[in-house]
Amino acid sequence: MTPTPFDSRAPLLRSERCLVGVPGPEAAEAVLEYYLRNREHLEPWEPTRPTAFYSAAFWEAHLRHNFEDFRQGRSFRAVVTLQEDPGRVVGAVNLSNIARGVFLSCHLGYSFDAKAGGQGLATEAVGRLVGHAFEGLGLHRVQAAYIPENLRSERLLGRLGFEREGLARDYLFIGGRWRDHILTARLAPQPVRPVVP
Numbered sequence: 653m654t655p656t657p658f659d660s661r662a663p664l665l666r667s668e669r670c671l672v673g674v675p676g677p678e679a680a681e682a683v684l685e686y687y688l689r690n691r692e693h694l695e696p697w698e699p700t701r702p703t704a705f706y707s708a709a710f711w712e713a714h715l716r717h718n719f720e721d722f723r724q725g726r727s728f729r730a731v732v733t734l735q736e737d738p739g740r741v742v743g744a745v746n747l748s749n750i751a752r753g754v755f756l757s758c759h760l761g762y763s764f765d766a767k768a769g770g771q772g773l774a775t776e777a778v779g780r781l782v783g784h785a786f787e788g789l790g791l792h793r794v795q796a797a798y799i800p801e802n803l804r805s806e807r808l809l810g811r812l813g814f815e816r817e818g819l820a821r822d823y824l825f826i827g828g829r830w831r832d833h834i835l836t837a838r839l840a841p842q843p844v845r846p847v848v849p
């Protein structure tokens with residue numbers, strides 16, 4: 653059987669064509685391979701990576717830390733495979749900065765393999781993850797930000813029902829400089845009542 657990158661201690665989310673789950677440290681090679689394959693494709697939209705980012709040692713340590721973060725309820729940083737090829741990573745989709753109390757919110761991030769683009773797979777996988785933020789994690793708000801020139805990201809968020817809330821100046825340090833971002837959010841379909849100590 654093909655080994656998958658998913659850690660069986662975390663929930664595995666299924667959409668029509670994709671699997672979405674949190675990887676364990678043993679997935680270091682599969683995740684590294686995704687980032688090596690997509691280095692040029694991702695460079696304009698992601699932080700400038702140090703050389704160490706492109707090594708299995710980095711990913712082993714990072715995925716161990718990532719899984720602990722998931723276990724503590726701070727994030728749900730996942731990878732995506734196709735159901736028909738469950739060993740190969742084709743995307744990364746993340747819920748991070750999960751805040752509870754009266755905020756019940758998180759940040760959404762995503763990237764998809766250049767060769768798997770334009771088929772609605774990213775929309776499908778990200779949509780499934782956002783569903784999990786509301787139904788699985790009980791959050792009230794999912795926030796996402798994109799550089800105004802990132803039209804594919806804008807269209808993806810539009811398809812998933814995210815609404816524009818504003819423009820944040822010099823919001824994130826991407827590609828070696830501070831970049832303005834458009835802020836968007838989607839709210840839970842049902843009202844959520846926070847549990848406050």
Ligand SMILES: CC(C)(COP(=O)(O)OP(=O)(O)OC[C@H]1O[C@@H](n2cnc3c(N)ncnc32)[C@H](O)[C@@H]1OP(=O)(O)O)[C@@H](O)C(=O)NCCC(=O)NCCS
Nearest residue numbers: 697762763764769770771772773774775797798804805807
């Ligand atoms: C952002 C990103 C994930 C979007 O990828 P994408 O390929 O445009 O998204 P999808 O896989 O959902 O494909 C959507 C496209 O497939 C088309 N499509 C084809 N079949 C489809 C189907 N069955 N269902 C839905 N859409 C389908 C859609 O019409 C759409 O095309 P359009 O945008 O030209 O209208 C990708 O561009 C990426 O990884 N970019 C680099 C990283 C990045 O920018 N991250 C976000 C930072 S904010």
